[in-house]
Amino acid sequence: MNIGEVAERAGLPAKTIRYYEDIGLICPQRGANGYRAFGETDLHKLAFLGRARALGFSIEDCRTLLALYQDDSRESAQVKALAQQHLAEIDEKISQLESMRGTLSELVTACHGDTRPDCPILADLSRAGEP
Amino acid sequence: MNIGEVAERAGLPAKTIRYYEDIGLICPQRGANGYRAFGETDLHKLAFLGRARALGFSIEDCRTLLALYQDDSRESAQVKALAQQHLAEIDEKISQLESMRGTLSELVTACHGDTRPDCPILADLSRAGEP
DNA sequence: ACTTGACCTTCCAGTCACTGGAAGGCTTAT
DNA sequence: ATAAGCCTTCCAGTGACTGGAAGGTCAAGT
Structure with a gap:
């Protein structure tokens, strides 16, 4: 091929x-x-x-997974540990994104989105009220 | 300073x-x-x-946001559009991650994680059953 | 006056997992 | 003979930093 x-x-x-x-x-x-x-x-x-x-x-994880796949004497615990670690990272990323999503969707809802300059999104980014 | x-x-x-x-x-x-x-x-x-x-x-979005912030004649619709677009990207990423999470957590659950080599995770990656 | 240590400066290289493009060689069909 | 459509290598760029080297400056202590 x-x-x-x-x-x-x-x-x-x-x-x-x-x-x-x-x-x-x-x-x-x-x-x-x-x-x-x-x-x-x-x-x-x-x-x-x-x-x-x-x-x-990640590529390095893939390298490890491929090596384990080709290793007859592997223990499934090694694979599971790798996968669990990766799962934890995914969960971490999801929760970060959810947190962004939360803030951002509030701001988007609050913004009129018209021709006037007043904007809660920019107000928040500039911390107009210095919370 | x-x-x-x-x-x-x-x-x-x-x-x-x-x-x-x-x-x-x-x-x-x-x-x-x-x-x-x-x-x-x-x-x-x-x-x-x-x-x-x-x-x-993104940095380019930040550049735009900063420019809008300093532009007295901005329209809040411009800011809102940018934020909505970004929100859509976040949603997209979240759903990709959720999908990974779904598959991965099934596989992790199915894997015994013991000293034996048999592993549903590797089996899935190698598509042992060629679905 | 001198030294020490904490600052500051620039510049270069590396990260991650590709992706694009240039310049050139091979194969097959017309 | 030529054109197209493959294939090859190599170099550079992506995003948003981050680390480190080599060297200049400043304030405090001796």
């Missing part, structure tokens, strides 16, 4: 696949013409990486 | 303040010794920027 086909099948841009090779996540063979020659295993790894990335795992 | 004091008072790292000057968000005066000399207006702008950034606005 050339990079175009594997990109199509794995659902990743060719650029990303080259990047993954660059950082040592995959290591496809090379044909006589210098083209990368991907096998089914490479495709499988790339799809794995795509799904892990879609779950928000 | 030197940068240390304004950093303390605005609640921003000195590095960040220098960066904000670099990209033209603020323009403090300079003393004879080459030190930045911040006035109350600078402090006020920095605090404004800090709060806007804390609400997740």
Whole structure:
């Protein structure tokens, strides 16, 4: 398989696949013409990486997950710990965003959004009332 | 005020303040010794920027917000539109994270997390069942 | 007067995970 | 022979900082 086909099948841009090779996540063979020659295993790894990335795992986490996947003597506790840690980070991010969302939606509601300059959003940002 | 004091008072790292000057968000005066000399207006702008950034606005949004804040002929509709757009982006991010969270927490729950290698998390990432 | 330490300055490099583009080689069809 | 559509490498840029090196300035203490 050339990079175009594997990109199509794995659902990743060719650029990303080259990047993954660059950082040592995959290591496809090379044909006589210098083209990368991907096998089914490479495709499988790339799809794995795509799904892990879609779950928000960092590249380094993905590297670890791939290593665990290929390690017959792994303990599922290692995988679970990694996933739990990531879950905690996601929860953290969500709560930060929820907090922003709360403030921001109050301000948006309070703003008339007309042709006059008075604006509770700017008033809040400038802390007009210095709370 | 030197940068240390304004950093303390605005609640921003000195590095960040220098960066904000670099990209033209603020323009403090300079003393004879080459030190930045911040006035109350600078402090006020920095605090404004800090709060806007804390609400997740991008630097470019902050630049716009600051310009609107200083523009007496602004229309509050401009501010509201910006905020609404940002709110929509936040909502989008939250829903992406919630979706990750959903899948991930199912997988974490399903994983025994013991010394055996069998792991639903890795099974899902490798799409063992090719759904 | 001298030194110490805490400030301040600029500039360069690195972060993360790509993404875009330039310049050039290979393959296949016309 | 040429055109298109692949492929290759390498370099630069993204956002919003952050760390660190190398060096100048200031205030206090001896």
